[in-house]
Amino acid sequence: MIKLKIKTGDIVRVIAGDHKGAEGKVVKVDREKNKAIVEGVNMVSKHTKPSAKSPQGGIVKKEAPIQISNISLIDPKTKEATRVGIRVEGDKKVRFSKKSNQVL
Numbered sequence: 001m002i003k004l005k006i007k008t009g010d011i012v013r014v015i016a017g018d019h020k021g022a023e024g025k026v027v028k029v030d031r032e033k034n035k036a037i038v039e040g041v042n043m044v045s046k047h048t049k050p051s052a053k054s055p056q057g058g059i060v061k062k063e064a065p066i067q068i069s070n071i072s073l074i075d076p077k078t079k080e081a082t083r084v085g086i087r088v089e090g091d092k093k094v095r096f097s098k099k100s101n102q103v104l
Contacts, residue, residue, distance in 0.1 A: 004031060004068060005084040005095065010104075013081045014041055016070040023074065027063065035065035042066045075099050 006012060008029055014022045024039040044064045050057035072081035075097040082099040095104045 002031060002034065004029060004034075005086070006036060006068060006071065006073060011074045011076075012036075012038060012071040013074050014038070014066065014070060015072045015081060017066070018042075019066070026071075029068075030065060033065065034068050036068055036071060037063050037065050038071065039063065073097075073104070075102070076104070077102050 006026060006029060008026050010026045011023065012026055014020050019041050022038075022041045024041045026036050027039050028037040030036070040063070042064045043061050046060045046062055048054060048057050048060050054060075073084050074080065075082040077097070077100045080099060082097045084104070085096050085098050086093055087096060088094075089103075096102060097104060
């Protein structure tokens with residue numbers, strides 16, 4: 001399994017594709033498929049059949065997964081997209097921003 005530098009709850013910006021420039025919070029990360037679901041980004045229309053949960057059925061808008069390589073973490077200090085590094089501080093591994101060198 002691949003170690004990813006993006007985690008659930010991170011604020012990210014889309015850097016490539018149809019939704020380039022959009023920002024949102026990571027809702028879920030799928031490490032197997034190397035994809036993430038970002039809040040409000042890559043919305044698709046899903047047609048649902050009537051069921052007990054939704055007796056009406058119809059078209060539902062929901063987020064589709066987006067490739068991890070197409071998103072970049074936003075540095076909380078500079079509010080810009082940044083790469084993520086990992087270093088050891090004491091006995092803990094921490095993620096840090098390559099732009100501001102600040103621990104995330």
